[in-house]
Amino acid sequence: MKRLELWLYIAQRASALVLAPLVLLHLGVILYAVAGGLSASEILGRTRSTWMWPAAYGLFVVAAAVHAAIGLRVVLREWTSWRDRSLDLATLGIGLVLLLLGLRAVQAIA
Amino acid sequence: MRNHPSYRAFLVHRLSGIALALFLPAHLIVLGLALETAMLDGFLDWAAQPAVKAAETILVILLALHLFGGLRLLAIELLPWSDRQKDWIGWAAAAALAVGAGFVVRSFA
Numbered sequence: 001m002k003r004l005e006l007w008l009y010i011a012q013r014a015s016a017l018v019l020a021p022l023v024l025l026h027l028g029v030i031l032y033a034v035a036g037g038l039s040a041s042e043i044l045g046r047t048r049s050t051w052m053w054p055a056a057y058g059l060f061v062v063a064a065a066v067h068a069a070i071g072l073r074v075v076l077r078e079w080t081s082w083r084d085r086s087l088d089l090a091t092l093g094i095g096l097v098l099l100l101l102g103l104r105a106v107q108a109i110a
Numbered sequence: 111m112r113n114h115p116s117y118r119a120f121l122v123h124r125l126s127g128i129a130l131a132l133f134l135p136a137h138l139i140v141l142g143l144a145l146e147t148a149m150l151d152g153f154l155d156w157a158a159q160p161a162v163k164a165a166e167t168i169l170v171i172l173l174a175l176h177l178f179g180g181l182r183l184l185a186i187e188l189l190p191w192s193d194r195q196k197d198w199i200g201w202a203a204a205a206a207l208a209v210g211a212g213f214v215v216r217s218f219a
Contacts, residue, residue, distance in 0.1 A: 013187070016180055023177045030170060031212050035219035037158060040150040061138070068131040075128060098134060105141035 004088070008070050015067040022060045047109040054110035061102025069095030119179060119199045126176040133169060163217055171210035178202035 033042070047053040073091040076082050143149040156162065182198045 013184065016184060020177065020181055020184070023173060027170070027174060027177070027209055031209070031216050034213065035216045038154045040144060040147045040154065043150075044144060044147070064134065068127075068134055071127050072131050075124060098138070101135055101138035101142065105138045105144070108142050108144035 008073070011066055012070045012074075015063045015070070018059065018063040019067055022056065022063065025056065026060070044109060054106055057106045057109065058103070061106055062099065065095050065098035065102055068098055115196075115199050119182070119202070122175055122203075123179040123183070126172040126179070129172050130169075130176055167210055167213055167217075170213045171206055174206035174209040175203070178205045 029046075033046070047057070069091050072094060073087060076087060140150070140153055143153060157166070179199075179202050182195075182202050185198070186195060
């Protein structure tokens with residue numbers, strides 16, 4: 001296995017281990033918050049109540065950006081003929097776009 | 111092989127992952143609207159309609175399927191072999207559907 005593939009494999013599993021408890025928390029919050037309808041004041045009242053929400057969501061978006069980008073690369077390599085260096089650059093680009101959108105969202109709810 | 115439960119689990123994990131990755135940018139852009147509270151409220155009002163709630167329910171189920179299916183994969187890769195592994199696909203699917211049912215119930219609460 002090439003060195004890059006090994007590191008991406010490890011990063012995919014490590015990000016999955018970080019994401020698992022955060023997704024469980026996310027699903028819990030969704031089920032809690034959806035009752036009675038959603039509003040900006042209700043969402044922001046919660047996320048701005050303590051620094052721990054922005055911290056958790058910050059970790060969430062970093063792990064999700066890594067996990068989604070590597071996951072899409074795996075799918076594209078296996079289901080298409082796209083395998084050269086440009087795929088690695090596209091993976092990096094997808095990860096960076098998700099990271100920037102994610103950090104902007106965290107900034108907005110912090 | 112394609113009728114084997116493990117292959118179907120692989121396919122569900124892969125397709126749910128693709129769907130979630132495609133949805134994620136839209137989700138993050140909408141959350142970015144929280145900088146303008148009125149815009150976020152406008153979106154949330156739009157998202158309260160039944161068709162959007164139905165789409166959200168599917169997304170919640172996909173997220174739960176990817177989570178529980180992913181936990182199964184991590185357990186298979188990282189933990190010692192267990193005879194119960196063959197039951198985990200069913201448990202993962204049941205847990206995801208339970209979350210989806212919970213979302214529907216809570217949406218009408």
